Structures are given as structure tokens and as C-alpha cells.
Amino acid sequence: MSPTSSIPTLPAYDDFADGFRGSVLRSRDDGFEDARVVFNGRTADTTPALIARCTDKDDVAAALRYASARDLPVAVRGGGHGADGHAMPGGALVLDLSGMRETSVDPQTRTVRAQAGVVLGELDAATQEHGLVVPSGTVTTTGIAGLTLGGGIGHLMRRFGATVDSLLACEMITVDGRKVRADEKENPDLFWALRGGGGNFGVVTAFEYRAHPLGPGVVSGQIVFPGEQAAAVLSKLHALMADAPRELGLGTTLTVAPPLPELTEATHGKPVLILIPCYTGPLQNAEEVIERLSMLGTPVLNTVGPTTWLATNSMLDAIVPYGRRTTIRGGYLATLDQPVVDALLERLADVPDTPGTMSTINVWSLGGAISEDVGEDATAFSRTGASWLWECAPVWTERDHDAQFDKWADATVSALRPYTLPNAYTNLTQDMGEAWRRGVFGSEAKYRRLAEIKAVWDPRNLLRHNKNIAPATVE
Numbered sequence: 001m002s003p004t005s006s007i008p009t010l011p012a013y014d015d016f017a018d019g020f021r022g023s024v025l026r027s028r029d030d031g032f033e034d035a036r037v038v039f040n041g042r043t044a045d046t047t048p049a050l051i052a053r054c055t056d057k058d059d060v061a062a063a064l065r066y067a068s069a070r071d072l073p074v075a076v077r078g079g080g081h082g083a084d085g086h087a088m089p090g091g092a093l094v095l096d097l098s099g100m101r102e103t104s105v106d107p108q109t110r111t112v113r114a115q116a117g118v119v120l121g122e123l124d125a126a127t128q129e130h131g132l133v134v135p136s137g138t139v140t141t142t143g144i145a146g147l148t149l150g151g152g153i154g155h156l157m158r159r160f161g162a163t164v165d166s167l168l169a170c171e172m173i174t175v176d177g178r179k180v181r182a183d184e185k186e187n188p189d190l191f192w193a194l195r196g197g198g199g200n201f202g203v204v205t206a207f208e209y210r211a212h213p214l215g216p217g218v219v220s221g222q223i224v225f226p227g228e229q230a231a232a233v234l235s236k237l238h239a240l241m242a243d244a245p246r247e248l249g250l251g252t253t254l255t256v257a258p259p260l261p262e263l264t265e266a267t268h269g270k271p272v273l274i275l276i277p278c279y280t281g282p283l284q285n286a287e288e289v290i291e292r293l294s295m296l297g298t299p300v301l302n303t304v305g306p307t308t309w310l311a312t313n314s315m316l317d318a319i320v321p322y323g324r325r326t327t328i329r330g331g332y333l334a335t336l337d338q339p340v341v342d343a344l345l346e347r348l349a350d351v352p353d354t355p356g357t358m359s360t361i362n363v364w365s366l367g368g369a370i371s372e373d374v375g376e377d378a379t380a381f382s383r384t385g386a387s388w389l390w391e392c393a394p395v396w397t398e399r400d401h402d403a404q405f406d407k408w409a410d411a412t413v414s415a416l417r418p419y420t421l422p423n424a425y426t427n428l429t430q431d432m433g434e435a436w437r438r439g440v441f442g443s444e445a446k447y448r449r450l451a452e453i454k455a456v457w458d459p460r461n462l463l464r465h466n467k468n469i470a471p472a473t474v475e
């Protein structure tokens with residue numbers, strides 16, 4: 001069946017919605033095809049019923065009142081990067097917040113208010129105008145909304161913590177259309193849940209963050225080692241990062257080298273390990289800190305040097321264009337010892353050799369502020385025991401290739417299962433089912449608390465297009 005042949009059966013929601021002032025798009029409207037595109041191109045296989053493009057919080061409230069009165073589940077689109085494609089499900093009523101794009105920075109109080117449609121590149125640009133930063137993720141087109149509500153990790157997490165650790169408040173519309181604020185004093189339980197529990201509790205229209213002084217100068221780049229050296233380099237990283245300053249962020253990528261002119265021809269099409277350091281400490285110490293990484297082997301390429309924060313936090317954009325097909329699986333690791341390294345390299349060796357596709361296994365170093373400065377139970381976001389985060393992220397274009405990449409990703413999960421912790425960062429993996437969701441927040445008590453808060457704010461589970469926390473039932 002072609003994706004469009006299901007259109008006539010979609011609900012029309014002809015009476016949508018009293019007081020809604022934004023544009024409303026159904027499948028045959030001009031602009032619908034563009035509006036439905038999200039990061040994961042697999043959502044093109046199904047068609048949402050209606051996309052309500054909200055202009056402000058009143059639109060969000062009007063849309064939610066409409067849905068609530070009819071008991072309709074709603075999906076929410078921020079930056080559209082959610083790997084599960086929950087932002088644009090087939091047949092759904094979608095609240096699209098991508099038009100709500102204002103950011104304001106107060107350099108005196110070092111606070112930032114950003115609307116829920118803002119993407120990371122915009123947040124970085126606005127804060128850097130004042131020499132400030134909010135720690136977030138590593139790709140500029142990712143939305144602040146989904147990223148923050150899940151936790152938020154990136155190059156600066158060892159120095160400034162997760163994004164939720166810098167979150168001061170959320171402005172939220174409840175499922176029945178009320179405007180509320182959540183911070184440490186007002187609705188503190190809700191604020192706790194919004195820091196890691198995802199889009200389960202209401203629709204957030206704006207976030208307030210604490211910003212930190214940074215840049216514009218930082219030291220970053222990529223150090224590429226040939227596949228034969230990957231095991232030796234990777235197995236030394238745990239000890240090195242345990243001793244590294246918080247100002248050093250480190251991502252690593254295992255992949256098959258694309259035919260880039262910067263790489264020698266002998267490397268093209270061969271497995272490589274790429275270290276992606278970002279050092280934000282004093283410039284005079286940078287050389288020594290980076291050398292400890294480059295001396296782990298004999299790199300075939302080393303681009304690390306002084307640059308800007310804005311260039312650093314967009315350097316990965318080119319490998320993740322919008323609209324390709326993908327799946328993301330991942331989890332936390334306590335260590336990066338030999339058995340883990342062997343499993344990672346075995347999975348790289350098995351990557352589908354399909355022209356025009358790009359598969360990576362990424363491993364990020366935690367530690368420092370994200371691991372040590374905020375207690376496990378202080379937010380819903382779980383981090384306990386995690387020193388590393390792994391994720392596999394194949395990207396391809398043809399529907400016919402779905403099965404082979406899903407199979408590779410499943411096998412990667414299985415290979416790493418013995419070393420993967422039960423808790424995880426929910427945003428950098430697809431949903432792995434009910435048992436996984438119960439463990440992902442780090443303890444049964446935290447899951448129970450989330451389910452109870454869900455029961456208060458969304459008892460009918462209208463917000464279910466997400467990594468869903470079912471409302472607790474009273475026992």
C-alpha cells in the first residue's frame with residue numbers, strides 16, 4: 001500500500017479548534033508535505049491527520065482544550081529529532097511548536113528564556129552573543145524541547161552537566177489547557193519530572209535556563225585513527241578520562257571512513273576510530289591535554305586546534321542530514337574495558353556494506369559535572385553508575401534497507417547487553433519496551449514517582465506519543 005492511499009481514512013477534525021490562530025494543515029493542503037518532515041525519514045511511511053502549527057501558548061492551550069474535550073491523544077513536534085518519530089505519527093493530531101522560536105538572554109543574571117520551537121544552533125547563537133552558553137547537544141538542528149525534557153548531553157556535559165542541570169523553569173500548558181509554571185518552588189514535583197521524564201506531563205511552551213560563561217574560543221576537532229589501532233586506543237580511554245580535567249569533553253565514533261579528501265585514499269572505505277575532543281579550559285593547557293589523546297596511537301588525521309564554540313557545536317551537522325531513514329539504539333556503560341571494546345569493534349566489522357549509507361557507533365565520555373554534581377534522585381534524568389554512553393546510529397535512504405539496518409542495530413544491542421546498565425539516557429535510544437522503561441530512570445522508586453506525577457497531570461494519557469509513562473493507578 002502506498003503511504004498516500006490511507007489518506008481518505010484519516011480523521012478530518014473539521015471543527016478544529018476554537019480560538020486557534022495558527023495554521024492548520026491536513027494531508028491535501030499546500031505545505032503539508034513540508035510540515036510533516038522530521039529527522040527520521042521513516043515517518044514518511046504514515047501520514048498524520050492534522051498538523052496544528054502553534055504561534056504561541058494560547059494556540060497550544062486552544063489545541064489541548066479541543067483534544068481534551070474529545071479525549072484525543074496528541075503528538076508534539078519540537079525540533080523533530082526524536083528517533084522514534086513520535087513527533088509525527090500516522091493518523092495523529094500533531095501540535096507543531098516549531099514556529100515558536102524566540103530566545104532572550106539576560107547577561108546580568110545569566111539566564112535565558114527560549115520558546116519550545118528553538119533549535120540548538122539558535123540557542124548557541126543567542127547565548128554566544130553574550131559570551132554565554134547553555135550546555136546542550138551536538139547537532140544544531142536538534143530541538144531544545146525534546147532534548148531538555150529527556151536530559152540533554154553534549155560536548156560540555158563534563159564541565160557544566162546535563163541540560164536539565166541548568167534548567168531553572170518550564171512554562172507548560174496542561175492537557176486541559178491551563179497555563180502553569182514548574183520550578184523549584186512552584187509545582188516542584190512536576191519540575192522534577194520534566195527534568196528527564198520526557199513529554200509525558202504537558203506541553204512545554206518555554207524553558208528558562210542558567211547560562212555559563214564560555215568562549216568564543218575553544219579547542220576542538222577530530223583525531224582519526226586507522227581501524228587496526230582502534231582497540232588499543234579505545235581501551236586506554238577509561239583511565240585517561242578518569243584523570244582528565246572537566247574542561248575536556250570527549251566523543252568517539254567508530255565508522256567506515258567516507259571518501260573525504262582530508263583522509264588518505266588508503267583509509268577510504270576502511271574502519272576508523274575518530275576521537276572528537278572539545279577542550280574549554282585555559283588555552284595554554286590545551287596542547288598537553290589534546291596530546292594525551294593523539295599520542296594514544298598514530299593518527300591518520302588530526303584537525304584539533306583553536307576554533308570557536310559555534311564552529312565546534314556544528315561540526316557534526318554534515319553527517320546527519322534531516323529526512324534520512326534511521327534507528328538509534330544505545331545505553332550507558334560503567335567502563336570501557338577490553339570486553340566492551342571487543343564487542344564494539346565486532347559490531348563495526350558487521351556493519352551493512354550498503355553504498356550511500358552511513359553507520360556510526362558513538363561512545364561519549366561522561367564523568368565530571370554530569371556524574372558528580374547532581375544527585376541521582378534530584379531529577380528524573382538518570383546517570384547513576386554511567387561513565388560512558390554508547391549509541392549506534394545507522395542512516396540510510398531506501399525503505400528496502402530498513403530490515404538490514406534494524407537487524408544490525410538489534411544485534412548491536414544484544415552484543416552490548418552484558419555491559420549495558422539498566423538505566424539509560426532515554427533520548428539517545430529508541431524505546432525498548434515496557435521492562436526497559438521501568439528501569440531506564442534508575443530505580444523502581446523513580447519510575448513509580450513519575451507514574452504518580454503522570455496521573456496528576458495527564459491521567460487519561462493523552463500525551464502517549466512518547467516514551468510513555470503510564471499513569472499510576474491508585475492501589
Ligand SMILES: Cc1cc2nc3c(=O)[nH]c(=O)nc-3n(C[C@H](O)[C@H](O)[C@H](O)COP(=O)(O)OP(=O)(O)OC[C@H]3O[C@@H](n4cnc5c(N)ncnc54)[C@H](O)[C@@H]3O)c2cc1C
Nearest residue numbers: 078079080081082086137138143145146147153199204466
Ligand atoms: C542527529 C541527532 C543528534 C542528536 N544529538 C543529541 C545530542 O548531542 N545530545 C542529546 O542529548 N540528544 C541528542 N539527540 C537526541 C535528541 O535529544 C532527542 O531526539 C530529542 O527528543 C529531540 O528533541 P526534538 O524537539 O528535536 O524532537 P521532537 O521529535 O520534536 O520531539 C521528541 C519528543 O519530545 C516531546 N516533546 C517535544 N517538544 C515538546 C514540548 N514542547 N512539550 C512536551 N513534549 C515535547 C514529544 O514527546 C516528542 O515526541 C540527537 C538526535 C538526533 C536525531
